[in-house]
Amino acid sequence: MTIITTSAIARCSFIVSVSLPIVGKTEVLRLGSVTSTQDVARELPVGSIVIADHQTAGRGRLERRWDAPAGTALLVSFVLTPNPLLSLAAGVAAAEACGPPVMLKWPNDLLLGDRKLGGILVETTQGKAICGVGINLSWAPDGAAQLNQPRDEVFEKVREKIAVWTSAPPERILARWRELSASLGRRVRVDVSGRATEGVAEDIGPAGELIVDGHPFVAGSITHL
Template identity: 40%
Template sequence: MWHVTRVAETASTNADVAELARNAAPEGTVLVADHQTAGRGRLDRTWDTPAGTSLTVSFLLRPADVPPARWPWLPLVVGVAVADAVHHVTGISAALKWPNDVLVGDRKLAGILVETVDSADGPAVVAGVGLNVTQGMDQLPAGGISLASAGADVGRDDVLEALGMCLEERYTSWRLAGGDPAAELADAYRHRCATLRRRVRAELPGGAVVEGRAADVDPAGRLVIDTADGPVVVGAGDVVHLRAVTEPDRPSR
């Protein structure tokens, strides 16, 4: 279902595909850049890597047959597809940090940015992935990892092919279910999600903090945190930072 265009350099593949969406580009439009000079993460955080070392790609999706209330699951759909693809080509078991990071161990391998775009053909979704492929550890930011530094000898085209295959499979299944994640997708996400069952601290806009154990992901793709005062539900758009925290000391008996 994908129609891939490659460019040597661009500021942001997500911005470019969003503009294509506004100009009636069809679902399945894909843009891959060898070098992205102004990549963005969630909350407009910047993301940059040396040219030719990462897979930077954006996919145009038009899930018109899925209720918009279920679209917040799309970053999770993409995350599962990325983890599937990494395992397919390398054998590495990547984990997912809610809502939009892919990890190997506790280090970040990939980031995901999913954005909604208004267009003449109705709302669309741009799903961007930035995945570290060939960088050495000296080329990575603190806390980062690449497939090469994790021991995998694989090229960007191999990862792109696997990602396209895995995303098509997961996205098609999600659409056929009307966006309902209750069965296969939700189980696949929970199985891969390193955030669940850990004690976390969610920092919210305005300085509010929610701390407790990450218990589940609800039907809307939000994180359920069990706190001392009961469950609290937070969406990706509500969270400025989400961090694992050390378990409190328990008194000895």
């Protein structure tokens, strides 16, 4: 066992185990309670993976909080090379790891039926991308879904799929995302900076933008209508 001390790891409430087994070129850091796996991963090199039992300040897109009781969710961050389609690629990877009937809601949600199962958060810093994946496993907040699969099994599947899809050609990522999309072909409301637009989600563009009634949206949140 190798113990690593960094400013980020020092912010952990407690550490159940700190181990860095090498799997190919991957280092896996397993922690107990942290502020956020994203915070810890930011201090680590490309190829690192941080997985935790609990987050005291977990977050999703737009600084929304991500809360779950300890041990009930997959909470993992991958330190990767930046890629403009990374969020879509990670969504495809996570959906495939969870298996059918899990689908994708633009831009970064995992759906089981019409309920949110999890999500993807990509943050870039210092020439690297921190890709967080959160999936409800044995607990879910009101209105959300849970996968009811063992965490270690889901983690291994996600890790394998992340390796595949983050190195895939852009056209393959886009094609697979379309196949797994629960958003395309249906009427949606897009909210961007307090402004709402309704229309049919027709496609995604080459940069992952959502095309609604011919208009591209590169950011925002959508509601399925």
